[in-house]
Amino acid sequence: MRLSADTFRxxxxxxxxxxxxxxxRMTGYDRELARDLTQDLFMRLWSARGSYxxxxxxxxxxxxxxxxxxKNEYRRRMTVMEYVENADKEEPVIETDHLEQExxxxxxxxxxxxxxEQQKVVxxxxxxxxxxxxxxxxxxxxxxxxxxxxxxxxxxxxRDYCKNNENQ
Amino acid sequence: xxxxxxxxxxxxxxLTSIKSMxxxxxxxxxxxxxxxxxxxxxxxxxxxxxxxxxxxxxxxxVIGFAMPKLGNSDPDTKTSFNYADTCRSIADGDVxxxxxxxxx
Numbered sequence: 001m002r003l004s005a006d007t008f009r010x011x012x013x014x015x016x017x018x019x020x021x022x023x024x025r026m027t028g029y030d031r032e033l034a035r036d037l038t039q040d041l042f043m044r045l046w047s048a049r050g051s052y053x054x055x056x057x058x059x060x061x062x063x064x065x066x067x068x069x070x071k072n073e074y075r076r077r078m079t080v081m082e083y084v085e086n087a088d089k090e091e092p093v094i095e096t097d098h099l100e101q102e103x104x105x106x107x108x109x110x111x112x113x114x115x116x117e118q119q120k121v122v123x124x125x126x127x128x129x130x131x132x133x134x135x136x137x138x139x140x141x142x143x144x145x146x147x148x149x150x151x152x153x154x155x156x157x158x159r160d161y162c163k164n165n166e167n168q
Numbered sequence: 169x170x171x172x173x174x175x176x177x178x179x180x181x182x183l184t185s186i187k188s189m190x191x192x193x194x195x196x197x198x199x200x201x202x203x204x205x206x207x208x209x210x211x212x213x214x215x216x217x218x219x220x221x222x223x224x225x226x227x228x229x230v231i232g233f234a235m236p237k238l239g240n241s242d243p244d245t246k247t248s249f250n251y252a253d254t255c256r257s258i259a260d261g262d263v264x265x266x267x268x269x270x271x272x
Contacts, residue, residue, distance in 0.1 A: 005206050012202055021194035031197065039200040046204045105189045112186070127183050128190035152172045158186075159179055 003049045011058055012042055018059070018129060019066055025124055026070050028113055037073065041066050059131065064139045067121060074117065111161035119154035122147050127155075 003011070019041055023034035044065060045052075052061055115123060121140060125131045126147075137144045176183065 005204055008204060009202070012199070016199045016202075017194040017197070020197055020199060021190055024193060024197065025190070034197070035200045039202065042202050043204070104185065108182075108186055108189055124190075127186050130187075148170070148172050152175060155172075155175055155179055159175075159182060162182060 003046075003052060008046055008049065015059060015062055016042065019062055022063065022066060022124055022129065023070070025109075025112065025128070026117075026120065027073070029109070033073075037066070037069060041069060044069075057135065059129065060135045060138055063125060063129070063131070064141075067139055070121075107162060107165050108158075111158040111165075114161065115154050115157060119150045119157070122150045123154040123158070126151055 016038060020034055020038040023037045023041075024031065027033045027037070041062070045062060048065075052058070112120060112123065118140075122136055125136045125139060126133070131139070133144050133147050136147045140147070
């Protein structure tokens with residue numbers, strides 16, 4: 001099944017922000033890189049549209065390719081730690097009215113940014129993109145049991161980080 | 169109930185905050201331009217119609233074989249080099265009519 005340009009543009013408007021947000025958080029809030037990766041991702045999806053299986057959700061196909069692109073990007077940059085450091089440095093514009101909310105968001109960003117890459121990807125796909133466990137397993141090419149154990153570790157780490165920082 | 173579900177239930181407030189933060193971030197960032205067309209990518213950029221290129225190539229081969237035998241017995245002369253240039257130009261699809269007419 002080949003997607004028409006119009007259908008693809010609709011899919012881009014619907015799923016593009018999700019992919020861009022995923023890249024944004026996976027790269028430790030590197031906005032330029034997230035934009036470039038999103039554009040590159042959708043050009044790749046368009047080129048490979050002949051291999052799209054309509055029986056499966058578009059998001060699974062999209063995130064599977066997105067994750068592979070990220071792995072290549074990590075390999076290129078040699079270390080994921082660079083992104084973790086970026087996440088800590090991220091300083092969004094804070095309006096005084098929303099100070100508390102922004103501080104909480106910043107704490108959540110740091111907590112997620114500190115997760116190892118393998119835990120972070122399953123965490124974002126599950127709790128931000130709300131993908132079912134079976135689809136996450138397909139995207140990451142790992143068994144469902146592994147998805148569950150990584151989610152458990154990731155959620156525990158995020159909870160602990162937040163608890164420690166809220167008390168300070 | 170498995171351990172993960174239990175933990176998710178206990179962390180419901182945290183997960184809701186994470187989801188709403190992500191949704192907000194997704195909406196705040198504008199999408200990059202996407203330039204797609206239905207056409208398949210072209211291997212070669214065509215400047216002339218393909219039938220002209222084919223006809224020119226055939227003409228080039230015919231001229232290349234026929235002309236030295238008809239008008240020039242010495243392959244080392246300047247004329248022969250000109251024929252070769254003309255034929256190569258034709259085969260490349262870049263017809264130099266002035267040169268072609270001169271030597272016809």
